[in-house]
Amino acid sequence: MMIKIPKNAASFMLCNAFNKLQGTFTVHSFKTSNFSFSELASQTILTPFHSNPASNRESLLFDHPRSMFEKITNFDDALKLFDEMTQRQPLPSVVKFTQLLQALTKMKHYSCSINLFKQMAAVPAPVNVYTTAIVIKCCCELHYTNQGFAIVAYGLKRGVVPNVCIFNTILNGLILEDRILEAETLFKKLIKGKLCEPDVVMYNTMIKGLCKVGNNDTPIALLRLMDERGCEPNVTTYSTIIDSLCKDKMVDDALKLFNEMILHKGILPNVVTYTSLIHGLCNLGRWEDVSKMLKEMEDKKISPDVLTFSMLVDALCKEGKVDDAKALMNIMVKRGKDPNLVTYNSLIDGYCLRGEMRKAREVFDSMRSRGIIPNVITYNSLLNAYCKNSKIEKAMLLFDEIIEKGLKPNVVTYNTMLHGLYRVGRCKDARELFNEMQAHNRISPDACTYRIVLEGLCNNHQVDEALSLFRLMGENKLDLDIVVYTILIDGASKCGKPEIAKALFNELSIRGLHPNVRTYNVMMGCFCREGLVKEAKELFLQMEEMGCLPDHVTYNVLLQGLLKNEQHDTIEMLLKEMDGQYLSVDASTLSMLLHHVSSGSLDGTLLKLIGKLVPKKGMDAPCFQYRWR
């Protein structure tokens, strides 16, 4: 679609530039009822908005426009008003039409706004840059950004010159649709073609989009570009980048930017900036820095909000400090910040992970009595706890309750249930559920589902079925990753099929997969079980050559293999290596070592070394402590 040349020179330049843009973006026609925006754009006989004489002669109906438009709370009222407006002679001003469209858009009736806009075009009613901006936003919100382009073209035909607001809406639309590359190209063209000078809002939009795709360098480059082009960043600009860095665990870089913002730019951080930083610090377990940040907020009289508190509640729960988390929830209530569904879910999950089901249920009941309706995530936590504790009957009752409440189980729900069923050996029920999730609820199994099923089958001595499912996965081109291979190697080995385990291990290099520490541990366990200690030792050397460092499991597996097979020559060396790497012996290795010492097959002088390898108890990891005032 080419735009024909309009009257004034500025529009002429814009049209040229816009036509060049067409090469980069596909502009689809906007067909709904009987005409499209692309067709509209190519029409020539349209009334320019400024020639409408109605604007200075309003009737009584429109003398109080605010109250009139504030009353529009539903679709029917809007339509009725619109009909009256379009039938008036002369037509109401463009501002009135714009207000009506804006009222609908604020109510999220995007399609309705677009339809009215089309009817306006048919009248034709007056249109200006505000009107088109609103309708373009509607298209973008509906993920029809291409139609937004068509409206820009249509606007140009009517002398509406797109400005920074309109281009920003388009950029935001592309970002909403994850079309970041296209947004970047358009942004560059806007600058190069001097179509508009980006302002802080536009830079923020672009920065948000780039952060969304996991890029941190370009947003920082944009921040520098703002400086070059004389555009002042604001707290949103910095907070967006700070948050992105924190999510990528680059908290120190985020803190540098935070200091730059305050000290060099004189921009005050807000609760969002602090919440992002606190979140990043919590994830890295930097509790002292978290306390510092909270103190700083207090000094600056910035109150933590529900999100700040919820995040801290969640962090405490993940550290196992669930009672502290509950106490923090009481503090937030005292401060007038009501915990919401997310906050309650964290606390319930925290109790569930500790197996404190009575407390979890108490919180569950209290949230409901406060009118907060549990969602599928709430149920998943409870379900997981019941399954992990082999309380499959309770889990099944809960599963029924999810459906009774009209909630839709998700893939996590099914994975949890499958795990639970295999744990108690109910393979047939698991198989039925596996079929049901796909057939009845149209939920596709994910990589996790397959791992659970394969591991479940292996643990229940159904290695052959696991293998055939595994081969089926290969045909479906599902993730045949190293985790899946490791599960099967372990399963085959433990079910007395070491040959299959070895064949699978050898298959890895053909598939281009690299064994990880778990894979090596499992394979070494397989050799040891077979009495092939020499092969296990060789693998131990090989893994280091391949750049895979042994962990405490590796040493324990090898030690047990050596002890079982009465090969004592390398034991002292291994124990010394463990000591050097601060690794511990596990309970069964320890008892075997002690047994061999007492029977005299191991030298008693090793006892001192063994003592150093016993894990120390009772040392609580340092965690978050803060004196709330």
Next chain:
DNA sequence: TTAGGGTTAG
């Protein structure tokens, strides 16, 4: 006296 971005938690 009509338009755009607004960043933070499970």
